[in-house]
Amino acid sequence: MSDLAVYIKLGWRNLGLHPLRTGLTVSALALGIAALAFLAAMNDGWLQQIKTNFALTLTGHIQIHAAGFESSRRLADRIRKPAAVEKVLAAERAVATWSRRVRVSGLASTAAGSAGVSVLGLQPGRERRLSRLAHFLKRGRWLKPGDERAIVLGSGLAARLQADLGDKVVLMAALDNGDIASEVFRVRGILHSGVLDIDDFLAAAPLARVQRWLDLGEGVTDIVIRARSFRDVDALAAGLRRKLRGRGLEVLTWSEIDPMAEQWSRFADAYAWIILAVVILVVLAEVLNTMLMSLHERTREFGLMAALGARPGQIFAMVVWETLLLVALGGLVGSFIGVWLAGYFGRVGIDLSRFAAAFSFMYMDPVVHPALKPESLLQILAAALFGSLLSSLPPAWKAARLDPAQAMRVI
């Protein structure tokens, strides 16, 4: 029998010899790993929800423009044949849906006053499936496919214009030849998102009417894409860039369009990482504690082994192998419980609105859905293994160097 097999067998027997002690240590490990997995899942889920909400409030996951539009914002830089781009999108599996938009800044006026606006011409039905704009409607109704001169305003903008449902609003904007064109709309809805850029500036109108008003023909400034999953975004954008090369288009992801969002999410990740690191430390310390206690209690046993001729190296190896077995057991049970917990609460959700004033706006959802990333679980398991091995070294070292005569006297 090889040495390895002996140690494993010995370790296994030792663990079986003291079921209560083994049970306690394994449960400490399992509990720690399960809790860490759950917390990591809660964190990942919450951050991903915020990022998704951020991306889908208005921006979408990916936008396609005519090359240069993002910086120039000129109507002249527009996609003249959106149908050709859409043919490519229809073939992509990772695309959930898309919508056409025209974006232009202009001036809105009513009898009471005027204000700068960002006009958004959109496809009402498709937009509802794409972004969360319709979901922020406070009063009135969302645009309908048949609407001609309907408009939905941000709440701050409506207040500045003193425009209420049914009121007339005149929009003015510059055409791509420099002429100014105006168009009359009637307020059908008012939305409040909690996001200043939207509430204070947004005026959403049906795409067809905006195209006619600005003399754009079929042209649009954006084709906005919602991906099936948040994780697909970067790969999808790279794929689209390849397939649309040479057509004078730019393909931008949400984080490229709003670098602030990207930086914020990196800040949030760093924040979460520090918190998880502290929690991992706590778990490891508790495991170390249990282990120290358990080995402390076995001083006599180690003394007896030494007296019977076990060499220090052998005792050391035995303790380390025992620890490995413990970690394997605890890790298995812990991952199982953690994955189950994350899965369960991922489906059911954790409702925070019971703890905080109920609301649903901006980028937050009051219901958190934990989502465990496999790499998070692997990191946790690796940390547990590393930490437990590390924590077994000092007691193992101590056990190996015991003076048999002294050790056996300890009760």
Place this chain on the structure above:
Amino acid sequence: MIPALAWRNVWRNLHRSLITAAAVALGLAALLFLWGFNDGVHNSMIRNLQEVIVGSIHVHARGYFHHPQLSRTVPDLPAVLRLLARRGISRYALRLRTFALAAGAETSEGLVLLGIDPGREARVIRLQEKVGEGRFLEPRDRHACVLGAGTARSLGLHVGDEVVMLAVDRFGALAADKFRLVGIIDSGEMGIDRGLALVPRRMLASMLSMDGRVSEVVIRCRRNELEGLNADLRRRLDPSRYEVLRWYDMYPVMKQWVELENAFYYIFLSVVLFIVAAGIMNTVMMGTLERIREFGVMMALGCARWRLAAVVTLEAVILGLFGTALGTGIGLTLVAFFKHHGIDLASRMTTVRRFYIDPVVHTEINLDHLTLTLAAVMLAAVAAALVPAIRAARLQPVEAIRHV
């Protein structure tokens, strides 16, 4: 006799006691640090929001916040100022606000024109630190103005240029005045970088024929004074003529965000607390496991079961107290250390400031979170001792003595 026995037991096996107390201390210190981190981020967000421009409490004429019209000025300003003086409040500023059209060389833009007293304003807000180019208004300035970076860019204006402001005065007549652009603010905050112009209040008042009248009294106070001051002002100022608004009455998003994130954190930390409690229980269990023989001897010598349970519990309480004290010490030291030194999460990122987040986190802990955590850990330590105590009390003396 029980306390003396428990006390001696704690000291008899110092190694074991230290491990148990360390389990409590470490868990508590980590929890306190985590709260310190969380509260540090939140409190700095709240402070930043107030310090950028909002202040802590506004006093307006009734209805002004929702319908800011020039005619709605603070009804009896001397009375309000007397009230503030009596409360010993010196950190306040007076502002006159109106809408105006700012005309640059080629284009014009609508904006909020805010008349301020540069000297007083510095006691309330720290907007002057956000000046990216040029300088902030100074007390001796007359026809000077400060614009947000976005507005300056879209008007094509640079420091030193002239801006014409058009606004409607008290009598409804159109008034225009020329101001020289002395500074450009780059705060990262949308509402300020776009659509805001600051001018000296005296100049604005004479331009609009509003001498001696103000639209808002802005007060800055500490967090723990906020509610008391607000209640006092509301009681003393006639609600049919005045409105008194806290920062979160005006801008509720931030407070709701903090509340939601705290709720998330409570769940998160209760899981951590659970781990800590389990760790303590484990350690105490292990400790009693190795003493089974000792308990057997005690019982054989006639120690009653309940006494044995009481001794074990009391030991845990002593260790719990000791661990809590140690943990509080370590935790608060950590919080104090990082309050001073800060944890750099993203100092290279400038745009997180748009959410009023400081990229360098300075930890601090709110008193309610501190006491709650202390109580929870103490409770967990005692609860964790109950199971081993019951187990010890139910031992059979003969078998226990034989236990190796």
